[in-house]
Amino acid sequence: MSKNIVFHNYDVQRKDRNTTYGHPSFVLWFTGLSGSGKSTIANQVEKVLFESGKKCYSLDGDNIRTGLNKGLGFTETDRRENLRRIAEVAKLFVNAGNICIAAFVSPLIEDRKQVEEIIGTTDFYEIFVDTHLEECEKRDVKGLYKKARAGEIRNFTGISAPYEAPKHPALHIQTKNKKITESVQEVLNFLNDKLQ
Ligand SMILES: Nc1ncnc2c1ncn2[C@@H]1O[C@H](COP(=O)(O)OS(=O)(=O)O)[C@@H](OP(=O)(O)O)[C@H]1O
Numbered sequence: 531m532s533k534n535i536v537f538h539n540y541d542v543q544r545k546d547r548n549t550t551y552g553h554p555s556f557v558l559w560f561t562g563l564s565g566s567g568k569s570t571i572a573n574q575v576e577k578v579l580f581e582s583g584k585k586c587y588s589l590d591g592d593n594i595r596t597g598l599n600k601g602l603g604f605t606e607t608d609r610r611e612n613l614r615r616i617a618e619v620a621k622l623f624v625n626a627g628n629i630c631i632a633a634f635v636s637p638l639i640e641d642r643k644q645v646e647e648i649i650g651t652t653d654f655y656e657i658f659v660d661t662h663l664e665e666c667e668k669r670d671v672k673g674l675y676k677k678a679r680a681g682e683i684r685n686f687t688g689i690s691a692p693y694e695a696p697k698h699p700a701l702h703i704q705t706k707n708k709k710i711t712e713s714v715q716e717v718l719n720f721l722n723d724k725l726q
């Protein structure tokens with residue numbers, strides 16, 4: 531704790547929110563290359579959870595980078611700070627009783643470890659959206675791979691910056707030749723016993 535800062539405990543605690551809302555709170559952390567399917571799956575999972583009355587909220591790379599993290603780029607230092615702040619925000623959502631769905635490239639094992647440490651291991655589920663570079667590049671949803679290949683974007687994950695696959699993700703999804711609904715169902719199946 532920093533000098534002269536005293537943590538204040540509020541009477542309404544996370545456990546009270548979990549009881550009132552009728553479900554636990556935690557983070558689903560999607561990691562994978564750009565175009566792998568993180569946002570698409572996160573969006574559909576959030577819809578299903580929301581429609582079944584769960585408190586949930588999604589944090590997404592492009593959205594956070596135009597607001598809270600405006601000004602941060604894609605060097606390793608900036609990505610690390612980007613992810614550190616997002617992890618702190620995700621932790622707030624967990625304390626607020628939400629299922630927080632986070633979709634970030636988060637390419638380095640060390641940075642995802644930092645995220646897990648901030649959020650807390652028991653509240654953190656890492657979901658690896660494992661779509662190979664070739665397939666992501668074929669999809670090229672935003673035309674970024676084309677630009678990265680042309681040298682117009684520096685430090686582009688998979689092309690000119692590394693992606694380190696999780697070694698022991700809580701859930702491992704492969705999206706190639708799979709329908710979006712199938713991939714979404716894999717996440718919902720994973721959540722089943724957690725939301726009983
Ligand atoms: N250099 C570079 N590398 C990777 N991605 C890039 C880059 N420049 C811009 N973009 C776009 O930014 C989105 C990734 O932002 P993130 O905050 O998720 O990245 S990170 O976790 O800090 O690595 C990513 O969004 P998604 O496609 O949704 O993954 C890209 O659209």
Ligand SMILES: Nc1ncnc2c1ncn2[C@@H]1O[C@H](COP(=O)(O)OP(=O)(O)O)[C@@H](O)[C@H]1O
Pocket residue numbers: 562563564565566567568569570571633669671704705706708709710711713
């Ligand atoms: N099984 C699948 N799961 C998720 N996305 C898929 C799947 N099959 C094809 N796609 C397509 O792949 C693209 C993924 O883009 P997006 O969700 O923006 O990726 P990311 O958030 O990882 O950058 C979308 O155009 C989506 O329609």
